Amino acid sequence: MLSDISGGLELRQADAVARALMTDDLLRAGRMIGQFCQGCGGAIGAVRLAMFPSTTRCSICAGSKLLAKGH
Incomplete structure (x- = not known):
């Protein structure tokens, strides 16, 4: 996904905006699929x-008592 940047090529502003919007859409879609723990990053069980x-x-x-003290 970042091969253009690592290859030394610069993105046009329109391309950069399009990629940012696509990334935002992907992140939102992933959040709808499941929720992830803010402590460890693992998936929170359906139950x-x-x-x-x-x-x-x-x-x-x-x-975890250690994590409970943080919030």
Whole structure:
């Protein structure tokens, strides 16, 4: 995806904007597929999401006393 930049070629502004919008769309689509833990980055299980829809941590990180002190 970044081969143009690493190869020494510069992107036109329109190309850079198009790539930024595409990346944003991909990130939004990935967020809709599943939620990820803000502690470890792992996927939050469907059962935990069903019980706690607004959770931001997986069950392992939610049970960690060290991580609980941070929030």
